Amino acid sequence: MIKEVLKIYMERGDFFHQLILEHLEISGISIIIATIIGGILGVLISEFKKTSPIILGITNFVYTIPAISLLGFLIPFSGIGNTTAIIALTIYALLPMIRNTYTGIENIDTSIIEAAKGMGSTSFEILYKVKLPLAITVILAGIRNMVVMTIALAGIASFIGAGGLGVAIYRGITTNNTAMTIAGSLLIALIALIADFLIGYGEKIIKRRWRIK
Template sequence: MLWNEVIQAYMERKEWFLELMVQHITLALVAAALSGTIGLLVGIWIAEHERMSAPVLGIANVFYTIPSISLLGMLIPFLGIGNNTAVAALTIYGIMPMVRNTYAGIRGVSADVVMAARGMGSTDLQIMTRIKLPLAAGVIIAGVRSMVVMTISTAAIASFIGAGGLGVAIYRGITTYNMALTFGGSFLIALLALFSDLLLGRLEKNMKKRSGN
């Protein structure tokens, strides 16, 4: 059975699979950190400058619709092959859900609450950091959740341009007709994505309870 072959592959190549998993997690974490930071800042900016929201979200949507393998090919002439190109592509993909959710979360904060805070003498920075972001935290975390899961899943294609990660096992399994390697790499990616989704889902619920949403 295939599952028995997969278990045998895990046992025989446990150090290799562990190394690939560490590489995969590292790629995903770096890309997620960059996407989260850039997406949060851009989302805050367009929420405060409403007239810029349509073009920025439009551009983000365009990049989001480009097939991942095509985006990697477009970046290779500028960044070469390897981890840098993979991180850049994953970061670009991850920005969209962060921008969208940050924008939606901040714009969803009640105008009455903001006006009350402004009437009490709060500055724009204080309103953003103490009112808007805390109240929008649940929606923003939902964006982080989508972005992280997508980044972990999409990182599988990094092996096609010479980067590391569990995609190496999938690619090697495909090229050598070894279904155990292909399934083994895919299964571990699914586990990482599921674990991240459950963890961030719990955080999302807690944040929404605190913000009263």
């Protein structure tokens, strides 16, 4: 089977190269949008705590919906293709981003916040210079998990006409070509591992620069 998979890579190199680029595009856009929106929502519910049960409850509920079902629900509104895949992946990616941002800020020692207030810091200065730096390790952990999850979930996007490496998996399943299915799955796993390594490396640099243990 390994020889068959390697043979497919050799013979269909251009095909897989295109799928990899599509997979990175779909995943990348979803990750960027989820990071921005999730980060903002996480900060907002930490500042306005009465909204936290509502926001977290909604995201937790959506997270329980099977991915393939969510894709199906979105088709009547956004059609088939990459747009629907990006919307669905972004929705799924929001939960770890919101939860980790909120948790990271909430776990900060209140005495540190009070000390910053006592020194005359504004709410924005406390958020930017105290809360976010102290919460960064938890936030980065959320981003790391979210990135790996999004890259993996993007593999099912082909079932609603989107691109990416899921196309190879789908073709392999429908044509009973096990080697093609494995080839697509291995590349998704490889991309996820590389992304996890790069974010982990970036996390170490940030911790070193900010002198975080």
